[in-house]
Structure formats: C-alpha cells, structure tokens
Amino acid sequence: MKEIFTPAGSVAPSPAGSVAPSPAGSVAGSRYPAPAPLAAAIGPQGSQSPHGSHGPRASHGKQGRQGSPGSPKPPLTPTTDAPPAPAALAAKVRTLAPSMTRSMQRVAEAVAADPAGCAALTVTGLAELTGTSEATVVRTARLLGYPGYRDLRLALAGLAAQQQSGRAPSVTADIAVDDPIADVVAKLAYDEQQTLADTAANLDTVQLGAAVAALATARRIDIYGVGASGLVAQDLGQKLLRIGLLAHAHSDPHLAVTNAVQLRSGDVAIAITHSGSTGDVIEPLRAAFDHGATTVAITGRPDGPVSQYADHILTTSTARESELRPAAMSSRTSQLLVVDCLFTGVTQRTYETAAPALAASYEALAHRHAPRTR
C-alpha cells in the first residue's frame, strides 16, 4: 500500500487519469463552463502549471459576467493588464496606487508592506486591520488583477514563501554556544548539505567506476576503518553483504592485518580514514596491497600516506570545523555518500544477483517488526 507513493512523482503528470478513477472528475469542469479569458489570464499559477486537466480553477461561476462587453459598471476592473502578480506585487501596487481611492490605498499599502502577514488574514481581518471594509478589500484585490480576495491571498502566500526562501541561507554562521536549538538544527543541516554537494562535485567518477568494477567481481572484500570511520566501514560491509558479496568490515587492527594477508589478486581491500594517516588502517591496506589485492582508499587527504598503497583513491570533502562541530561529523557525512555511491554502483553492475538478494534480506526482516498499528 505504501508503494502508492513511490511512483507518485512519475504518475503525477496525469492527475485526472490516475487519481480520479471516478467520472466525477469532470463535474467541476462542467459546472463552470467557460471561464472568461480574464480568469484564464489571471490564474496566478495557471500559466505555468502543466496540468491543464483541472483547469477549472473554479473560483466563481459568474466569472463570465465580467467578460460581458459594455458592462454597465464603469471601469472598476482595468482589464488591460491582468497578469498574475508573481513577485512584482510591490511594483504593481506603486503603479496602480494613483488610480486607487484612499481606502484602497490603505489596503494595498498593508499588503505590500507585509505579504506574509496579510496572507494569514481573512478578508474581514484585513479590512479591520486597515480600518476599511470587506468590500474595499475585494475591490483592491480586483484592481490588482485578481478575481477576488481569495486569489490575492493565495498569491500573497506564494510571495511570502519566496521571500522567506530567499533569505534562508542566512544561517551560514558557525554554531555558537548560545545558539537556540532551532538554529543549531538549521546550521547543521545546511552544513551537511554543503558537505554533500562538495563531495559529489569533487568525487572522481573514473576512480569510483574503477572501484565499483573491482568490487563487483571481487572474490572477497575487506574493509578497514577505526573510530568514526569504523562505523562507515561497517555500513559499507552491511550493505555489500546484503547484495550477496563476501564483505567484512574490520575494526580490530590486528585482526584486520591478519586477515589482509589472506587476500590476493581478485580481492578488494578498502581503507576508510579521514586523516589519511591512520596507522591502524594503513597497515592492513598495505598488507593487502602487498599481497596483490586491489586496494581502495576513501580519505579526505588524498596526499596522505594511505594513498601510497591505494590503487583507487576516493576523496571525501573536508568541511570547516569548529569546537561545536568536530571534523568527524562532516567527514562521516562525506564518507557515507561515497559509500552509498559505491554500493549503488555495485548493485547496478550485479543487478541480476543483487536484486533478489536485496528482496530476500528485506523479506527476512519483515517478521521482526511488530504488526502495524494503523
């Protein structure tokens, strides 16, 4: 049942077809036959939205009324320019201000000054705030080119979201001791995103491809890592085991070395070390290297000692660190991305055997979860 959502993205393009099996879907369209050209032009998102299907942005059935030529009502609505106000709302307010009455100006002013705040208000609320009436608010919305206040409000919400997202990257500062917890979350997330981007940008895909090729055909795989990198090593080991490869992550340096000397050509050894100079990891890699195994280093210091014994070097990124943000944090993020790339690449290469293995391991775990609660 959950799989409904996995393909959601792909199914999306045809909402009417996939989502609404019932013929009722057409009702909306039939009820509001032909939105006046004005409405079509006004639709805030209407122009870009690829979903022409539910075009019936059924705001009001009487839209057609406005289209009637020679409407008795004087030029309340300047049908001349009615483009949706995307972000140029403030400019539009200024442009149209002269043609506005006093009350309308008050409304327009409030809207331009605080889109986000106004978006949270109902027509009554905005009327009270500006000391005017609902009717005036609606008139202002019309003047600004929207069918009604409802649509203006929607546009306002969009504008507010844009504005807010614009000043999002203001949290790039370092984490301070007295940062509120919300800032900590934002900064950590931002930093890790940055680390990921850096890593992806700097990762040598040729080296990666070579490492993947070696892993895919390896008879046996040993992975070395200690400390924080040890967990990454175990993560990789777990993953490779799941797709049927004979992988083992060593955290004990002595055992790692004694196992490394068993390796030979056709085997693969992977060392994970951020500093590139962790003796406990280099030693087993060297042993493996000397015995003819293909060796891979995942390190943040490609110029470090570990590279001497590595056939393929995968570079992880080094983010700025601080007292409240130890290097282990970003290096781990970076290493895990590399590990994921390795795993995915190998899975691709060995899809015939990996897919069933993955399915089997998933199956095997199912019974360990208590029955769903819903």
Next chain:
Amino acid sequence: MKEIFTPAGSVAPSPAGSVAPSPAGSVAGSRYPAPAPLAAAIGPQGSQSPHGSHGPRASHGKQGRQGSPGSPKPPLTPTTDAPPAPAALAAKVRTLAPSMTRSMQRVAEAVAADPAGCAALTVTGLAELTGTSEATVVRTARLLGYPGYRDLRLALAGLAAQQQSGRAPSVTADIAVDDPIADVVAKLAYDEQQTLADTAANLDTVQLGAAVAALATARRIDIYGVGASGLVAQDLGQKLLRIGLLAHAHSDPHLAVTNAVQLRSGDVAIAITHSGSTGDVIEPLRAAFDHGATTVAITGRPDGPVSQYADHILTTSTARESELRPAAMSSRTSQLLVVDCLFTGVTQRTYETAAPALAASYEALAHRHAPRTR
C-alpha cells in the same frame, strides 16, 4: 475559530485612527507595526487548534508522567504536528502516508504531485479530482498538520511559488540500472540533501530541546538500535562518551533489556528505529520507560508502537525509496542529522565539561596518526 483573528485585530493599534490620517502620498508601509503581530498570530492558529480532534486518538501510554525535570516547555500536546509545514510538504506526506487511509492517500498523493494545481482548487474541486469527498480532504489537511484545508491551500500556494521561483528540484528522477556513474553520484547527493532539508524542516525543536535537556543531566544513557540504525546508535554513543557522558549503545537486544531494567528516574533511554515497530528496540525502551527513565524515540513513524513508550519523539524523514535506493540509506542520513543535533545541543548545554573532554579525546588520538606527509 473567529477568535483567531481577534488578536490580530486588537493588536493593531486603533486601525482607523492611526492609519487613516495621511491619505495621500507614499505607499511606504513603515508605519505599520503589522508584521510582527501578524506573524505571531499565525502561530496560535496552528497550535491552538480549537478542536482537540487529534487528542483522543494518540493517547500514548504515558501515565501522567511528563517529561524530564527542568523541561522548559509547558504541557503541550504530545503530538508533533505543531508547526504548519513550510516547504517540506512532500516529505511530510511520505512520513504520514502509512498512517493514512486509502482515500486520504489519494488526496495526499495529488497534493504532493502537483502543489500548484491543487492550490488552485477549492476543497470541492480537490475532492472531485481525487474522487473523494470534502470531508476526506479536510481530514487529510488536518493530518498533515494544518488547521484545515484553507491553510493547506495557502501552504500549497507558497510551495508552488518556491518551486517555480527557480530552485526547482526538477531532476528528481529515480536512479536507473543503466545510469552512468556520474548520474548516480549526483542523484544520491541530491536525494540525501533533500532528506536533510526535510528532516530539519520537520524536526520538532521543542521535543529536541526536551531530549537535549534530559541528556545533559542524565546519570546514565542507554541507546538501542539494530541493523542500520544500530550504527547510528553507536555513532551517538561514541559522541556522547567523548563529551564525558555515560552513554552506551546496545545492539544485542537481550543485553539491552537486561541493562534497561537498571535504569531509573534521571536516566535516559534512546531508541532508534526507522520503522517505529522494531521489537528488538521497543522492548528495552519499554523496560526503561517502566522503570522511570526518560525515554526518547528517533523514528520515521511517530505513530508507530515505539511512541507508546517515548517521552520525547524525534521524527526522521522518509524519503522515497526504490530498488536501487533502499530505505536504509535515507533513514540513516536523517537519523544521523538528528543525532548530530542531539549531540551539539548537549555539548552546548554542558560546554564547561564538554569542551575539555572533546579536546582531550582529540589529543589522545593524535599520536595514532602517522606524521603528515604534506
């Protein structure tokens, strides 16, 4: 419900009086004190939700025992749906999807697939499009954390505007078996970045703060996790140990339970499980809960069984998954971010002791690195 706007209205200082006097000229809105009060007014709207509809359902098994001592937060509802989602709506849909009914899933799917299009629809229109009823649409909006459909629609409009504004996450295609390795790297990195953003956006900072407070003063900390989550548990354990806390990550369920019964008030137990229903993790948490320890759950299913025994629930994000991108991958990324936040928060709180401890552990490792080659 009308009282929502009363604050806004009353806060606005004598609307007619202050706003009216100057009829002419500049549209400058500096005069309006509106922004702050208005923005503030949005908050209550969400949390205050007049109808305690969620309340009865999720009566978690906490017998009156509230959070840890010194927890600064008032007795708020234990449910996590406090904030009106910003832009992480797709993630929220994924997280909550399993707990939805079929009809609600259809609605959620439509919303996630085409925010812009749905924002243009009334509740009736969306109901017809998805072949459901208005009631279902409203229920879905509630489940997603909004007071009603109206607010969901507003958020949708904002989301649509953001997407269109540029940073459109267009290339969200799934990883295919025949993707070149460079694409794999790019897609994985992008997905993980997305996961981080989602997690950060949906993380309940109140719960997080409470968990941090509990950890900072804990006499002893036990962490439970198996499988992929086991590595995350160990990561957290390692980190906390480094700043001088008595933390231990258990991967053996039996030992975990036998240790859990040793815990008592003032201790903290943390369970990490993506599914929220991993028996091997729930059992020790329950034992700890029953013995009076403060319990924390880090899970992707806040409505899962594990939450019954959790004083504080930290929700991780659920990214879309596929054959080449197992759930374990994104859940791990998300969990690690939460863990990092916990760690950093605790470090802040215990800076006096944590800083020297960190320095000492760094020092202790120095000699294990071979001399740099640079």
Next chain:
DNA sequence: GAAGGGCCGAAAATATCTTTCAAGTGTGAC
C-alpha cells in the same frame, strides 16, 4: 449653496469550508 458623481461600508447573498452522522467495508473472533 446645491446638484451630481463617486467612494465607502453594512448587510444580504453566495460560495466555501467544516462538522456530523449514518451507511458501507473490511477484519478478526468464535
């Protein structure tokens, strides 16, 4: 100073959203 035109807001009318309630549906117990 009076007449006319247009702005404005109160309230009615309409649309939209929310809640209630009873029927339908699947599930598990016996």
Next chain:
DNA sequence: GTCACACTTGAAAGATATTTTCGGCCCTTC
C-alpha cells in the same frame, strides 16, 4: 462460515468566509 466490531467514507447539515448589493456620505463642480 458467520457475526460483531471498528474503521473508513461520503452526503448533507452547519459554520465561516467571500462577494455582491445597496444606500448613505463626502467631495467636487457649477
């Protein structure tokens, strides 16, 4: 296999919000 139960669902009633109507007031013009 049948029954009872709980849950889901949509239709319709009820509440709110938006739009329209209409008449009073102010300002301009002669």
